[in-house]
Amino acid sequence: MKIVVLVKEVPDMESKFKIVGDAKIDESQIAFKMNDFDEYAVEAALQLKEKFGGEVVIVSSGPDRVTKEVRQAFAMGADWGIHVSDPQIDEGDNFVVAGALVKAIESLGGVDLVMTGVQAEDDQAALTGVFVADMLNFSHCTNVVKIEVGADQKSLTINRELEGGLNEVLEMATPAVLTIQSGINQPRYPTLPGIMKAKKKRLDLKKAADLGVGAIGEAGSKTKFHKIFFPVSEHKAEIIQGDAKAAAKTLVDKLRNEAKVI
Amino acid sequence: MSLIVDARDQEFCLYEMLNIQELFGTARYGEHSKEMFDMALELSRKITEEEMLPFYAEGDRVGAKLENGNVSVPECYKKIHRLMNDAGLFTMAVSPEAGGQGFPYVIDLAAREYYVFNMGFLLYPEASVGAAHLIEVFGTEEQKRKYMMKMYEGKWGGTMVLTEADAGSDVGNLKAKAVRMPDGTYRITGSKIFISGGDSDLFENIVHPVLARIEGDPSGTPGISIFLVPKYLVNDDGSPGRRNDYSITGIEHKMGLKGSATCSMSFGDNGDCYAELLGEERKGMRIMFQMMNEARIGMGLQGMGTASIAYLHALNYAKERLQGADLMNMQNPEAPRVPIISHPDVRRMLLWMKAHVEGMRALVYLCALAIDRKEAMEGEEAARWHGIMELLVPITKAYCTDMGFRVTELAIQVYGGYGYCQDYPVEQFMRDLKIASLYEGTNGIQALDLVGRKMTQNKGANFMNFLVEMNKTVARYKDRPGLADISRDVQDAINTLADMGMFFARCGKEGKFLVPISNAYPFLNLMGTICLAWLLFWQAGIAEEKLEAILAKNGVGAADKKRVNEFLREHRDGAFYHGKIMTARYYVKHVLPQASAIARSIKSEDLTCLEMLDESFAF
Ligand SMILES: Cc1cc2nc3c(=O)[nH]c(=O)nc-3n(C[C@H](O)[C@H](O)[C@H](O)COP(=O)(O)OP(=O)(O)OC[C@H]3O[C@@H](n4cnc5c(N)ncnc54)[C@H](O)[C@@H]3O)c2cc1C
Ligand SMILES: Cc1cc2nc3c(=O)[nH]c(=O)nc-3n(C[C@H](O)[C@H](O)[C@H](O)COP(=O)(O)OP(=O)(O)OC[C@H]3O[C@@H](n4cnc5c(N)ncnc54)[C@H](O)[C@@H]3O)c2cc1C
Secondary structure (H helix, E strand, C coil), X not given: CEEEEECCEEECCCCCCCEECCCEECHHHCCEEECXXXXXXXXXXXXXXHHHCCEEEEEEECCHHHHHHHXXXXXXXXXXXEEECCHHHHCCCHHHHXXXXXXXXXXXXXXXXXXXXXXXXXXXXXXXXXXXXXXXCCEEEEEEEEEEECCCCCEEEEEEECHHHCEEEEEEECCEEEEECCCCCCCCCCXXXXXXXXXXXXXXXXXXXXXXXXXXXXXXXXXXXXCCCCCCCCCCCCCCCCCHHHHHHHHXXXXXXXXXXX | CCCCCCXXXXXXXXXXXXXXXXXXXXXXXXXXXXXXXXXXXXXXXXHHHHHHHHHHHHHHHHCCEEECCEEECCCHHHHHHHHHHHHCXXXXXXXXXXXXXXXXXXXXXXXXXXXXXXXXXXXXXHHHHHHHHHHHHHCCHXXXXXXXXXXXXXXXXXXXXXXXXXXCCCHHHCCCEEEECCCXXXXXXXXXXXXXXXXXXXXXXXXXXXXXXXXXXXXXXHHEEEEEEECEEECCCCCEEEECCEXXXXXXXXXXXXXXXXXXXXXXXXXXXXXXXXXXXXXXXXXXXXCHHHHHHHHHHHHHXXXXXXXXXXXXXXXXXXXXXXXXXXXXXXXXXXXXXXXXXXXXXXXXXXXXXXXXXXXXXXXHHHHHHHHHCCCHHHHHHHHHHHHHHHHHHXXXXXXXXXXXXXXXXXXXXXXXXXXXXXXXXXXXXXXXXXXXXXXXXXXXXXXXXXXXXXXXXXXXXXXXXXXXXXXXXXXXXXXXXXXXXXXXXXXXXXXXXXXXXXXXXCCCCHHHHHCHHHXXXXXXXXXXXXXXXXXXXXXXXXXXXXXXXXXXXXXXXXXXXXXXXXXXXXXXXXXXXXXXXXHHHHCCHHHHHHHHHXXXXXXHHHHCCHHHCCC
């Protein structure tokens, strides 16, 4: 099977976030790491490769530093990768990034599966996977917690996680896009021999122009960014004391007349 | 933030201070890169935090068990052993030809710094790799094929069997006996004690390097040979043969390190304990000596690494624990409770810990790098640093284990009453670390090695070179605006050390050898303190230059203290460099003065401790 895993680099959430001019986070003060959900996707892909053979290709879009995360996936066992590196793509929204990733995937000339995390830990948009599926015209499944591949290596039986502990079981066919939910597996640790090999694995660098990505930057985006801010927590709480019946009455009264929400 | 190792300080030490990147220019490490090392260290961090730390207490509470002559390790050790072994961590610095990963020793230590606090577990794989290394260097091709490969693969274990009841510090007094058989193999008899991992259920087979005396060989250390004693004899096709004739007669009940089985072993009760000679006859001690530097630097790492995890835990606790009001608000009972890191006495403890941890880190890495340089590079510079390393090894072993222990003790103090309780990990850090001042040559023996051997080794040139290097560092940074005053203190201390060197030489000439001998341990402390002051000052010099550049780049005038502090609070690297300067300043102002007090006491030539009668100690 030929499997592509889309990997995103996200800030380590323990970093100090400083907003500059309502618009950006000061990235110089931040440590980055691989999106956890993508790590599950890498592991799921490696397990399929171990079973059915083929190759696992990592595709990631972002500045130079994302090569660190790609090499991390190499050290786990992925075969090679494409680094889509163009500031104009980085400036765009998820739609722009998905478009660029699709061009990179298409440059591979036919893949069986595209896997990625259900969402990114930073913006939690959960959009990239489904955008990519739509643009590639592949069927897709989100929130994947179990994958079974038939002997023909084309038919898939997928468990999809729903609210309340339910699973939905779906059958679909390759080529497909799967967005992977946490808990599907336990991602392996890289090994030292894997780390040594990672350095020598092929990593192609592609700019927007190399891939023929048309819509870039703000112009290609479907959303408009307004501002970024820390939500203010207003410690406003009133505890209504006394007999439950009377307190309930007071509560309803306050909700109706003061807060005007009912 | 990791609660085990300050990765930023580690990076600073390796790349900004010691310039380990120069190894990338050598033939041996030409394929290596910082990115690769970063990944390796990240792997070590992750595996330790996720798989080891959560089971640290369990290993202690369950402990190793001896039943029917067989040792079982805490069950939780088995998974972590498999994971770390599969990742190749235990053989990180082993040469690729022998099946290892071929990393420089200094990076191996940096990776080990994450998990070295858990020696109760780690002794099993580390002793195994150590024993395999002995076979790699001194074994025959057949022994390598038969034993070494499986040991490096982590399938078989290994130990180090020296100590007997009457041969602890005085190994030369050992009584274990070897008899030569017509086929060239040997049969061993004797009893050994305190053998770490003498048995375990982690491995299919265990190979024991055992020190013993061949029948008829002279007494003392010159008559000692070293033998390989496998638990199961190995058939020609590699399959395990009969169980060898030795038994585990007991395991110790210890203060810490409880997961590690410290075994008493009885060899040859039925007269049939098979053994093979390793290397040549009567070269046992020489063989052990060749492993000494790495083994002792490894002990220094245990002290430093355990201190590091204890310090970071205490720091984290001090930021969260609310107790008491701010000093400026003490009179007001309604004043808000503050985190204890606000209290001057707690800050003092934290800074003391930070300074020692970071100074020791630099010392341990400096020694490790000297070994790498000697192996990877030619020339006078590498040889000179190797000599300085030889001088510093007893200090690295003894000073880092003793000061590391004090750091763990202070961590308990910062935790208050909670630190004394097993719900928190700091008391275990302290218990597990105490052993490090005892094994691998007690710290008292290290001090004698320093005074009796290392100070005069290479005709005293190592010591002179060490002084030269320290003086060079002071000369380089003494005119920096923020460092002028502490540079004078460091220079004074170096002069004190040089003076002590001459004083000891004079004592030797005048036949007053009892003065250096009975003051060996205080002298080791004096030299360790000055050594750490030098290293921290060196770091402050680098940090001052970098901080100056950062402030200039961001248009912050250094004169406006308030503005500078505001800026540093928001600037990660800036705050880090500021911390390095403060740490050096604290150490030089508050710890270094002890060195001159020690010098004064030694130079008094007072020998009360020898003149005291044994009969007068207690009644
Ligand atoms: C948990 C644990 C694990 C161990 N693991 C191993 C192992 O795997 N293999 C192994 O072979 N051994 C092992 N040992 C043994 C260890 O190396 C010895 O305990 C150590 O060498 C000290 O010997 P001793 O205990 O007999 O103390 P002693 O030699 O009796 O020393 C007692 C005190 O006297 C001092 N002293 C002794 N002689 C002198 C002298 N000449 N001058 C000045 N001071 C002196 C010492 O510094 C010490 O303070 C282990 C010990 C322990 C506790
Ligand atoms: C085994 C044991 C037995 C005990 N027995 C009893 C008992 O019988 N009866 C009883 O009432 N209590 C008892 N205690 C409680 C004991 O007295 C407290 O643990 C002790 O007072 C410290 O308080 P704490 O643990 O809350 O530490 P904290 O007060 O949180 O102190 C933590 C650290 O902060 C420092 N610190 C705190 N405030 C300041 C300040 N203002 N300035 C500078 N430094 C500060 C402390 O010195 C310490 O290093 C016992 C505790 C233990 C562990």
